[in-house]
Amino acid sequence: MEKIYHRPVLPIESMDALNIQPDGIYVDATFGGGGHSKLIMEQLGTNGKLFGFDQDQDAMANALQDSRFTIVPGNFRYLRRFLKMHAVRTVDGILADLGVSSHQLDEATRGFSYRFEAKLDMRMNQEEAKTAALVLNTYEADALQKMFSEYGEVRNSENFISKHCGSTPDKGF
Numbered sequence: 001m002e003k004i005y006h007r008p009v010l011p012i013e014s015m016d017a018l019n020i021q022p023d024g025i026y027v028d029a030t031f032g033g034g035g036h037s038k039l040i041m042e043q044l045g046t047n048g049k050l051f052g053f054d055q056d057q058d059a060m061a062n063a064l065q066d067s068r069f070t071i072v073p074g075n076f077r078y079l080r081r082f083l084k085m086h087a088v089r090t091v092d093g094i095l096a097d098l099g100v101s102s103h104q105l106d107e108a109t110r111g112f113s114y115r116f117e118a119k120l121d122m123r124m125n126q127e128e129a130k131t132a133a134l135v136l137n138t139y140e141a142d143a144l145q146k147m148f149s150e151y152g153e154v155r156n157s158e159n160f161i162s163k164h165c166g167s168t169p170d171k172g173f
């Protein structure tokens, strides 16, 4: 059976919200398996354009073979800069399906899931230097606490850290 990379969420609602103009220029900021991009392409005319961004190199294999489509291997934080390079200054719609893809969770080696015995990696962009294991093993307790509380919304992060990590580096993750 073919492994599904990712199933797009809210397909009808997201296309309704984009209200695609056949000749418009669109951005899929989180291309992933290309599910949403394919839906956008179905509604684009011959002069329409779609740019698909993803910082995960694995997603590049899903690039759509269509002259109206451009895949961009990188973080969507550089969206404006990249579009400028393509002489695009305004777009008609941007879709961002934020979070991880099913592929990232299902691949043991990506280290996102605790369903598998694998190294804690969690890098969306595999070219980034810092893995989750490196962060947990080398950051000081107060930096970890701040991270869990601000980005992980862990209430009581002080107790969490002192229970699980102590304050010394190399906590053995």
Ligand SMILES: C[S@@+](CC[C@H](N)C(=O)[O-])C[C@H]1O[C@@H](n2cnc3c(N)ncnc32)[C@H](O)[C@@H]1O
Binding pocket: 006, 007, 008, 009, 029, 030, 031, 032, 033, 034, 035, 036, 037, 053, 054, 055, 056, 059, 074, 075, 076, 077, 097, 098, 099, 100, 101, 102, 124
């Ligand atoms: C939930 S999946 C999107 C799935 C996609 N809509 C589909 O139909 O297959 C999110 C994707 O966004 C990518 N991603 C997350 N943050 C990103 C960022 N800042 N820049 C570029 N890609 C990002 C992830 O690597 C992942 O592939």
